[in-house]
Amino acid sequence: MSDSVLVIHGAPAYRYGLVLGLKELGFDACEGETAEAAEQAEWDVCLLHTPTPDTSLLTRVRQSGQGLVIALVDGLTVDNCRDVIGAGAHGVASQDADFDDIAEALRLARWGETRVPISLLRTLVDASPAAPSGLTLSQSETDVLRQLASGRPIADMAATLGYSERQMYRLARGIYFKLGAGNRSEAIATAARWRLLDDSS
The missing domain is CATH 3.40.50.2300 (Response regulator)
Incomplete structure (x- = not known):
């Protein structure tokens, strides 16, 4: 039929x-x-x-x-x-x-x-370029990345996520390095382009 x-x-x-x-x-x-x-x-x-x-x-x-x-x-x-x-x-x-x-x-x-x-x-x-296949972000790095994208000051982010400011700066720099970014703005732009800020990522 x-x-x-x-x-x-x-x-x-x-x-x-x-x-x-x-x-x-x-x-x-x-x-x-x-x-x-x-x-x-x-x-x-x-x-x-x-x-x-x-x-x-x-x-x-x-x-x-x-x-x-x-x-x-x-x-x-x-x-x-x-x-x-x-x-x-x-x-x-x-x-x-x-x-x-x-x-x-x-x-x-x-x-x-x-x-x-x-x-x-x-x-x-x-x-919608894909992120490099070798790129992996831990859950804590993903949380930090989303906080960075929110535009909040590092001190506020540290308090929210339970880190010292020094730890937060170190985490942020590590994320910049993984994304090949030189600063916060570049990291956010790259993360958005690779869809790393999506809820499913």
Whole structure:
């Protein structure tokens, strides 16, 4: 049995065209205009127009928990991709893409994969350089780094973290060295670029 695909888009002609194309490929396709369609219909994959940065519709459709959601965005940009993937989309395609590209995004999402244009991939890599693989920071160093980023004076940081000022200066200098930074500002900039200040790091 073929997958059931729901197309949600505010433009009737656009969603109708997608549904026709998907039916020609053998999908059981239907259409809807709002999130209510996702709650009322049964579907395995939803192609959802998601006008970023507002991803509330995507979040609502994801909460229905029925299947995979592929976001159709207004252009494949780093910000658009980050917004929709962060909101739970399983795949992303530009709504201006050729039908074959949108159908391919659907197929890949069903296999747990996604396709990213090389130009966008290069932009993502350039925008988010990874920290060197050999770089390791202890939990105490990470705590100090976050305190440094908060802009607080060394004396206040020392009191908060339970160190003497001398120990705090020594810890800070050790972190600067590990990050290849000459001072506090450079260390903070490097840590932000390498995402060392993220909660997950």
